[in-house]
Amino acid sequence: MTIVGLTGDEAVAYAVKQSKVDIVAAYPITPQTIMVERFSKYVADGEVQTEYVCVESEHSAMSACVGASLTGARVFTATASQGLALMHEMLYIASGLRCPIVMGVANRALSAPINIHGDHSDMMASRDCGWIQVYVENAQEAYDWTIMAFKLAEDKEVQLPVSVNLDGFILSHSMEGVDVLEDGVVSKFLQLRKPLFTIDPAEPVTVGALCLPDYYFEFKRQQVEAMLNVPRVLRNVNKEYRGVAGRNYGVLEAFGMEDAEVAILCLGSTAGTARAVARKLREQREKVGVVKLWLYRPFPTEDVVVALRRLKALAVLDRAVSFGAPYGALCSDVVSALHTQQEKPQVFNVIYGLGGRDIEPSDVELVFKEALKIAETGVVKEPVMFLGVRE
Amino acid sequence: MVTLRELSTEELFASGHRLCAGCGEGIINRMTLKALRGPTIIVAATGCNEVASTIYPYTSWRLPWVHVAFENAAAVASGIEAAYKAMARRGAWDKHVDVIAIAGDGGTYDIGIQALSGALERGHDFLYICLDNEAYMNTGIQRSGATPKGADTTTSPAGSVIPGKPEWKKDLIGICAAHGIEYVATASPAYWNDYITKVRKGIEVNGPAVIDVLSPCPLGWRHDSSLSIQLVRLAVETRYFPVYEVEHGKYKLNINISKPKPVEEFLKAQGRFAHLFKPTYRKDVIDEIQQNVDSNWNRIQKLTTQSSQ
Numbered sequence: 001m002t003i004v005g006l007t008g009d010e011a012v013a014y015a016v017k018q019s020k021v022d023i024v025a026a027y028p029i030t031p032q033t034i035m036v037e038r039f040s041k042y043v044a045d046g047e048v049q050t051e052y053v054c055v056e057s058e059h060s061a062m063s064a065c066v067g068a069s070l071t072g073a074r075v076f077t078a079t080a081s082q083g084l085a086l087m088h089e090m091l092y093i094a095s096g097l098r099c100p101i102v103m104g105v106a107n108r109a110l111s112a113p114i115n116i117h118g119d120h121s122d123m124m125a126s127r128d129c130g131w132i133q134v135y136v137e138n139a140q141e142a143y144d145w146t147i148m149a150f151k152l153a154e155d156k157e158v159q160l161p162v163s164v165n166l167d168g169f170i171l172s173h174s175m176e177g178v179d180v181l182e183d184g185v186v187s188k189f190l191q192l193r194k195p196l197f198t199i200d201p202a203e204p205v206t207v208g209a210l211c212l213p214d215y216y217f218e219f220k221r222q223q224v225e226a227m228l229n230v231p232r233v234l235r236n237v238n239k240e241y242r243g244v245a246g247r248n249y250g251v252l253e254a255f256g257m258e259d260a261e262v263a264i265l266c267l268g269s270t271a272g273t274a275r276a277v278a279r280k281l282r283e284q285r286e287k288v289g290v291v292k293l294w295l296y297r298p299f300p301t302e303d304v305v306v307a308l309r310r311l312k313a314l315a316v317l318d319r320a321v322s323f324g325a326p327y328g329a330l331c332s333d334v335v336s337a338l339h340t341q342q343e344k345p346q347v348f349n350v351i352y353g354l355g356g357r358d359i360e361p362s363d364v365e366l367v368f369k370e371a372l373k374i375a376e377t378g379v380v381k382e383p384v385m386f387l388g389v390r391e
Numbered sequence: 392m393v394t395l396r397e398l399s400t401e402e403l404f405a406s407g408h409r410l411c412a413g414c415g416e417g418i419i420n421r422m423t424l425k426a427l428r429g430p431t432i433i434v435a436a437t438g439c440n441e442v443a444s445t446i447y448p449y450t451s452w453r454l455p456w457v458h459v460a461f462e463n464a465a466a467v468a469s470g471i472e473a474a475y476k477a478m479a480r481r482g483a484w485d486k487h488v489d490v491i492a493i494a495g496d497g498g499t500y501d502i503g504i505q506a507l508s509g510a511l512e513r514g515h516d517f518l519y520i521c522l523d524n525e526a527y528m529n530t531g532i533q534r535s536g537a538t539p540k541g542a543d544t545t546t547s548p549a550g551s552v553i554p555g556k557p558e559w560k561k562d563l564i565g566i567c568a569a570h571g572i573e574y575v576a577t578a579s580p581a582y583w584n585d586y587i588t589k590v591r592k593g594i595e596v597n598g599p600a601v602i603d604v605l606s607p608c609p610l611g612w613r614h615d616s617s618l619s620i621q622l623v624r625l626a627v628e629t630r631y632f633p634v635y636e637v638e639h640g641k642y643k644l645n646i647n648i649s650k651p652k653p654v655e656e657f658l659k660a661q662g663r664f665a666h667l668f669k670p671t672y673r674k675d676v677i678d679e680i681q682q683n684v685d686s687n688w689n690r691i692q693k694l695t696t697q698s699s700q
Binding site: 020022023025049050051053054055056057059060061063064065066067068069070071072073075089090093097192199200201202204205206207208209210211212215 | 430431432434435441442445446447448449450452453454455456457458459460462463465466467468469470471473474475476477478480481483486488505506508509510512513
């Protein structure tokens, strides 16, 4: 076991180094910048054989990644917030052209007003772009999931881009002990990419042709199919990774759910706080639990249903707002997943932490208390609760 | 300059595409592909050339062809070029691949100029060809930064107060040359051997190269489709479109026009300038265009003279 002190961003950069990428095309933006800074140093010191394309914008970053990916190369980029927004057009093209690019996203609030701190507005605005989305809780997970992301993306049943999301500053800039694998172990787990097709001049193909109403729909349907393959492929990737790293991953992580009557469902670093509070409440014999989704796209509907259907009350925590929608994006998905079930909990939505506002254990406790009250009364008085905001 | 006898008889741009009759783009594509020296990948920006040559499941391209979006042909080309370099480094690739990006003037002068500038500054080894038909023709003839002053387009319409586009065309060659790249040139498909020679030169340059080639558009310029090539010859003969190159920063006029025809001859052959002749003869505007043509020619000639000293 080798424990190294790494921030979340550094953990991603380290994983990318070991994943032997051919191309990194990226543009600096807070709080992602450390990823590309560290990686540039690996290039400058000759620790990797990667071509680092220092592009002039995030739009060009993703454009260069798409071009590079079509040659059969392994490709990585990283961004956050406004950068992800600028890439938006290209995100759809990367998935539509079935480019297995991996992208580190240090999640950050979107302007205006401008704010550099962590929330999920950036990736939630991109949730329908056809990218697989993974959210991590700490630097260790950032490291592990980055390596697994390449294997998942490049699987021939998938061939889709993956974003590995880590909370801006909370994870991107906090140093933790990370158990890193030996280079050789990573190389064995993650063999060289074997593309289904490339733009090799020896076998010419046309990529990105105009598809009119007679063909476009079929292309999109195939993309849906590829997304549906993800949970199955991911199970194998997780299993294989457990074999080499000894760490268990899946589509979600449940805590106390074996007997919980109320629970919190959330993404990312908040899960740690939620678990700590749940542990305390369970010591007081409250039947509470926490569900953290690692995989947000494709949404793991079946696993979510199995995990949640026996609850009496559920709080879904959204660190982004979906203006004018009945709930935040995550809560809308959870409600949709549950709606066909006879047996299901009362659900309420908690919008929290926008622009990096801290979520304290006392805030989480307040949410659990509200959930316990709903479990007892069966009445949701406030379907959407704004946590920790001055009103 | 290349001779007809030296050209390959292989046709890498297949017939059956859906470009308009008399469109310069198909003619230029065919010439471009006659200049190749080996394995080549084409990167296309969104535009007429793309939509008319690759309507799924058909394609006119007998070599790898990639279209990603409108404004990023140079960035996509950067990624492809860099990827082959990286794969060669780890021993997964042993061929040299030439990369040619092709975009229209909208995708080059306007929306794509940032990506182009970035790629030129980074020094990627690729050739960028701008098919310059002086407006957004694919979306229905809107003005671009390449549209000449006085031209009637759907977003710079000739009105009773404003006689077509009020602004001059952008100096793309100057902008590209200012990046300090090895080769930048203009060309007209009427001078096929000049163009093909330039494409080959651009490919052979070790680093980025840019060619702006004037592409006649019967629909947007409103001229008889059988006269396309004559018109782009007239553009050169009137000094409206000087054919020159900037090699290692040195300007050179490739086609010297010692006795230029008046620019009016070029203008009156096209519907996009018809409002300058009827119902009122707009001598003021035509004179202004002539003066601009003269001063532009003098500028390039001066730069050529300076470069040879």
